[in-house]
Amino acid sequence: MKRLVLSLAAACMAFAFGVPAAQAGQGDTLAMVKERGRVLCPGHNGSYLGFAEVDDAGNWKGLDIELCKALSTAIFGSPDKAEIVPLSWAQRFPALAANDIDAIIKVTAWTLGRDTEIGLQFSRPYLIGTTQLLVTKALGAETAADLDGGSICVGAGSATERQVTDYFKKLGVEVNLITYENTNEMVASYFAGRCDALSGWGPNIAIRRASAPNPDDHVFLPDVVALEAEAIAVRQGDDQWVDIMNWLLSALMTAEQFGITQANVDDAKANPASPEVERLLGVTPGVGDRLGLSNDWAYNVIKTVGNYGEIFDRTLGADSPYKMPRGANALWTDGGVMFPLAFD
Amino acid sequence: MTDMLRPPIVDSSPLKRLFQGMFGTPLNAAISLVILGFLIWLVPGFLRWAIIDAVWTSNDPELCRAPDAGACWAVIKARGRLIFFGVYPIEEQWRAILASIVMILTVILSCVPWFWTARRIITTWLVGFTTYVLLMRGGFAGLDYVGTSSWGGLALTLFIFAAVTIAGMPLAILLVLARRSELPVVRSLAAFAIDLTRSFPLLTILFAAAVILPLALPEWLSGDKLFRVIAAFAFFFGCYQSEILRGGYQSIDKGQSEAAAALGLSYWQREFLVLLPQVFSRALPPTINQFVITFKETSIVSIIGFFDIIASTNAAIGRGDWVPYFVEAYIFAGMIFFVFVFALSKYGGYLERRPSVVGQQR
Numbered sequence: 001m002k003r004l005v006l007s008l009a010a011a012c013m014a015f016a017f018g019v020p021a022a023q024a025g026q027g028d029t030l031a032m033v034k035e036r037g038r039v040l041c042p043g044h045n046g047s048y049l050g051f052a053e054v055d056d057a058g059n060w061k062g063l064d065i066e067l068c069k070a071l072s073t074a075i076f077g078s079p080d081k082a083e084i085v086p087l088s089w090a091q092r093f094p095a096l097a098a099n100d101i102d103a104i105i106k107v108t109a110w111t112l113g114r115d116t117e118i119g120l121q122f123s124r125p126y127l128i129g130t131t132q133l134l135v136t137k138a139l140g141a142e143t144a145a146d147l148d149g150g151s152i153c154v155g156a157g158s159a160t161e162r163q164v165t166d167y168f169k170k171l172g173v174e175v176n177l178i179t180y181e182n183t184n185e186m187v188a189s190y191f192a193g194r195c196d197a198l199s200g201w202g203p204n205i206a207i208r209r210a211s212a213p214n215p216d217d218h219v220f221l222p223d224v225v226a227l228e229a230e231a232i233a234v235r236q237g238d239d240q241w242v243d244i245m246n247w248l249l250s251a252l253m254t255a256e257q258f259g260i261t262q263a264n265v266d267d268a269k270a271n272p273a274s275p276e277v278e279r280l281l282g283v284t285p286g287v288g289d290r291l292g293l294s295n296d297w298a299y300n301v302i303k304t305v306g307n308y309g310e311i312f313d314r315t316l317g318a319d320s321p322y323k324m325p326r327g328a329n330a331l332w333t334d335g336g337v338m339f340p341l342a343f344d
Numbered sequence: 345m346t347d348m349l350r351p352p353i354v355d356s357s358p359l360k361r362l363f364q365g366m367f368g369t370p371l372n373a374a375i376s377l378v379i380l381g382f383l384i385w386l387v388p389g390f391l392r393w394a395i396i397d398a399v400w401t402s403n404d405p406e407l408c409r410a411p412d413a414g415a416c417w418a419v420i421k422a423r424g425r426l427i428f429f430g431v432y433p434i435e436e437q438w439r440a441i442l443a444s445i446v447m448i449l450t451v452i453l454s455c456v457p458w459f460w461t462a463r464r465i466i467t468t469w470l471v472g473f474t475t476y477v478l479l480m481r482g483g484f485a486g487l488d489y490v491g492t493s494s495w496g497g498l499a500l501t502l503f504i505f506a507a508v509t510i511a512g513m514p515l516a517i518l519l520v521l522a523r524r525s526e527l528p529v530v531r532s533l534a535a536f537a538i539d540l541t542r543s544f545p546l547l548t549i550l551f552a553a554a555v556i557l558p559l560a561l562p563e564w565l566s567g568d569k570l571f572r573v574i575a576a577f578a579f580f581f582g583c584y585q586s587e588i589l590r591g592g593y594q595s596i597d598k599g600q601s602e603a604a605a606a607l608g609l610s611y612w613q614r615e616f617l618v619l620l621p622q623v624f625s626r627a628l629p630p631t632i633n634q635f636v637i638t639f640k641e642t643s644i645v646s647i648i649g650f651f652d653i654i655a656s657t658n659a660a661i662g663r664g665d666w667v668p669y670f671v672e673a674y675i676f677a678g679m680i681f682f683v684f685v686f687a688l689s690k691y692g693g694y695l696e697r698r699p700s701v702v703g704q705q706r
Contacts, residue, residue, distance in 0.1 A: 043431075043493075045646050045655045047662020054659040057434040058426055058496075061663075084431070085493040087649040094555040095649075100569065211667040213409065321665055 022097035022119040024235035030075070030244065030292050033102055039075060041068035042092055042106045043084040049207045050316045050324075051107050052084070060084045063315040064105045066305050067126065067232070067248075071103070073304045074248050074297040093118050096235060103245065104233040107203075111228075119236045123245035125229035128328040128337055131163050133221040134190075134198040134205045141196075144171060144223040150196035151176040153186050163226035164199050199225065203316055206324035220325050227328060244291050246341070251298040254280055254340035255307035257331055262306035269299055279343045287343060308338065405665035416669040420676050423660035427677060430496015430651035430659070432480075436488060443479040444499045446472055451506050455691055457698075469510055476503060492570040496651030498680060504642045504652065508577045509635060515582030520589040521615060541583040547644055549576050554648040573645060585634055592627030593619065632692030636685050653677055 033039045043060055047053040051064040069079035085101055092104045097119065108114070109129065110122040133152070135141050141150075144167070154161045156179035168175050178195050180186035187208045190198040198205060202220075209218050232245045255261070258277055260268045265281070272278040279287050282296035289295065305311055309331075316324045330336025356364070367373040397414030399407050401421055408416035420427075429440040450472030459465050480499070483489035495503075522534035541549070553576035558566040566572065596619060604614040624631070646655035657677040661670045 044659075045649045045651070046658025047660075049662055049667070053663045054426055054431055054656075055663065056422055056425070058429065058431045059434075060431065083491060083493060085649070086431075086496075086651050086655065088647055090551075090647075091555055091649050094559070098555065098558040100558070207667070210665070213411075321663075 022093070022235040024238040024241070026238055027240045027292070029102055029235065029238045029241040032099070033075060037076075038081050038083045039068065039072050039103075040083050040085050040101045041065070041071070042087040042095065042101050042104060044106070045086050045088045048107070050203050050320065050322055061315070063127065063311065064107065066311045066315060067105050068103075070248060070252065070301045070305045070311075071105075071244075073301045074244065074293055077294065077297075077300050079304050093120070093233075096120070096233065102234075103241070107230045108233050109228040110231040110233075114233065120233045121236045121238075121242050123232040123234070123242060124249055124341075125231045126249050127230040129228045129230050130202045130328050131160055131199065131225040131227065132202045132205055132327070133164075133223060133225065134200075134209060134218050135196060135221060137217050137219055139196055141221060144168070144221050144225070145173055147175055147197055148173045149175070151178050151194075152197045152199050153178050153180065153190045153195040154199045155179070155183060155186060156181050160199050160201070160225075167223070167225045197221070202327070203322070203324060206316065206322040210321045210323070215323070220327070222327070224328055240292060244293065247287075247291060247343075248301065249308075250341040250343070251280060251301060252308035252311065253331065253338055254343060255298075255302045256309040257333060257340050260302055260307060261310060262302060262304075265299060265302045276343050405669075408669060415672050417672055419661065419666050419669040419672050423663075423666060423673070424676070426497065426656050426660040427653060427673070427680070428497045428656075429499050430656040431494050432496055432499065433488070433490060433494065436482070436490060439479045439482065439487065439490075440495075440497075440499045443476045444502055446475045446479070447499075447502045447506055450476075451502075454510065473507065473510075492568050494651075495570070497656040498653050500651060501642050501653045504574060504577070504645060504650075505639050507574045508581050508642070509638060511574070511578040512581030512585060512638075515578060516585035516589055517620070519582055519586035520593065523586065523590060524593060538583045538586060541580055542587075546577075546580055546641060547647060549580055550644060550648055552576070570650070573648065573650070577642075577645075581634070581638055585631065588627050588630045588634060589623055591630070592623035592625075595626045596622050628692065628696055632688060632695075636688055639685060639688065640681065653680065 041064070042052070043065070044052040048062070048064075051062045052060060053062050055061050065082075065084060068082045068084065072082035073079050075081070085095070087095055087101070087106070089106075092101070092106050092108065093114075095101050096104050104120075107127065107129065110125060114120050115122060133144055133147075135147075139150075141147055147168075152164060152175050154164055154177050161177065161179060164175075164177065178189070180189065187198065189195060191212055198208070200208075205220070209215050212218055232249075234241050234245060254276075255265075258268070258273065258280075260277070260281075268277060269281045269283060272281065272283050275284070278284045281299045281302075282288065282294075285295040287295055288297050291297075294300075306314070309326075312326065312329060313319045316322050317326060326334070326336060328337050330338065332339045365372070366376040393414040395414075397412060399413050399416050399418050401418060405416070405418070405422075407413065408418060425434070425437070428444075429437055432440045450468060453459050453468050453472075454465065459468055478484070479487075480495055480503075481490060481492075519534055519538060522530050523538065525531045525534070550573050553572045554569050557572055558569075600618060600622070601614055604618040609618065643652055643654040646652050646658070651659070654677065657673050661667060661673045666673075
């Protein structure tokens with residue numbers, strides 16, 4: 001359905017109006033954002049738990065929202081210049097093309113089709129969306145291999161079903177897949193003990209676990225069944241804007257790697273541990289000039305929203321209701337696949 | 345009417361009549377028993393869930409998780425403001441409350457016959473909508489600017505409904521006049537526009553207005569997404585409503601128009617003084633129907649990224665601890681729809697009892 005609406009929109013654009021897909025000139029986006037005084041990011045039509053949800057007071061929260069606030073801070077020095085535009089999934093690409101938003105920060109997987117066909121350019125991934133397995137502690141399974149002879153709840157005809165099948169075939173382990181058309185039904189069955197493991201996209205599973213009768217009774221297996229890379233999508237042709245996304249994400253990860261947090265960033269700036277930290281925090285100027293930002297943009301971002309690990313923990317991880325393990329999203333130094341780029 | 349023609353007076357208490365009606369014949373008795381059994385099976389369980397075991401006030405979702413807890417109405421207490429006002433900033437919430445009251449008042453006043461003169465109704469609408477937009481948007485006299493992307497909840501639903509129907513109704517009248525025009529070009533253009541619009545689903549039209557139109561229009565012409573969508577929705581409403589009015593026209597004898605012409609009335613006098621008042625009278629039930637449908641259809645805008653009452657209900661249950669209590673939140677949203685739609689139906693009933701729906705009472 002999502003695909004259908006999208007292709008319909010693309011077809012309308014192409015045939016009826018002859019408008020090309022999302023395009024921007026070098027430097028256009030930053031200039032437009034600065035002139036407007038606000039940076040526009042997508043929210044959700046409702047809540048997308050963990051990524052774009054609404055708190056009791058009506059403020060947007062979540063991983064994608066925090067990244068938008070980081071972007072706003074990098075450009076304007078304040079998170080309040082981030083304007084969240086409620087959007088459905090189908091709308092995000094046309095909305096980007098129509099300048100209704102400045103960047104798609106909406107758990108969007110980087111795929112060949114999106115990269116080449118609808119005029120998008122992707123930043124480096126900021127989240128690895130892993131397909132994972134949730135089991136009860138009582139089961140005592142340590143890895144997926146321990147599920148031999150067990151049963152797994154999986155959405156019928158979903159990508160997960162294919163991924164789980166392939167993964168267990170590769171492991172050489174016999175499991176029984178129980179398929180469900182309806183996600184709520186699938187989750188309820190798992191909680192009722194109909195199957196030994198629940199499979200699905202990691203953040204979704206973590207969110208479902210949070211609503212279990214006893215969330216602590218359930219644990220993730222460490223196995224990564226499959227993964228997709230979620231990245232920020234922007235209009236093609238504006239390399240400066242892509243650079244800003246890439247170095248914003250890198251700054252968050254660099255800060256985590258050097259142990260710089262929201263709490264200690266002032267200390268780190270006063271007594272920089274290395275020349276790279278000096279450059280990152282703007283003690284040695286240069287990190288901003290080359291991106292069209294102020295030289296202390298990274299300092300402001302860390303001071304305002306914290307480093308990558310802090311953002312993750314607050315929205316999806318240990319400090320959130322969802323308690324999703326870092327897993328593949330940990331830094332390479334902690335066994336994950338996230339790594340900073342060098343600030344030279 | 346003479347006494348001879350009156351039906352025989354049934355001398356029985358209401359209770360007896362009820363019993364007669366329910367168990368008078370074996371078939372009626374069987375149907376009644378099945379329904380009663382169903383109610384006995386359903387109602388106590390529902391009451392226990394909805395009232396007796398319900399958690400009413402706690403702000404702590406943990407209480408709702410107790411195994412014997414019923415409905416978790418606490419979700420409404422904790423998250424209800426989202427359902428009413430969406431992501432409108434909480435410090436500015438009084439503006440959203442005031443704006444909603446203004447919008448409800450505008451709708452109520454538009455329903456009062458005293459306001460049905462061109463000058464009064466147009467003044468009401470201009471004042472109502474301007475006040476709403478100024479209050480919600482702010483950006484003057486010390487009020488913070490709040491963009492339409494932060495408008496939401498019942499406040500937004502009411503605005504969309506009122507704007508669509510109030511802009512759509514005059515449009516419907518214009519369209520039906522055009523479609524009945526004696527000028528072939530005007531007539532066929534109107535017919536084409538109506539048929540074209542009706543052959544697209546509402547969602548497609550709104551999606552095109554929200555997402556595709558700004559790609560085609562120059563920046564200065566495309567305006568705010570919300571107002572583009574309202575304009576498209578109003579046109580859609582106007583097309584359907586004009587066909588309802590056309591049905592009303594067809595039920596009026598041709599002699600009415602001819603007699604009015606013979607009396608020397610002009611075209612506009614014929615239409616507005618003679619024909620349209622009768623048309624509205626005849627077309628009242630389907631017109632109220634169309635209003636009710638439109639009120640409910642406003643929730644389609646949640647699909648194109650507006651924070652209407654349905655989207656904000658989704659947001660209300662979309663936060664960690666409150667996820668399992670979607671049934672309560674949807675029941676609450678359903679009750680809000682019920683209140684408005686029921687009021688509309690009752691108003692329709694009142695209009696039908698008036699001797700003349702639109703014109704002066706004699």
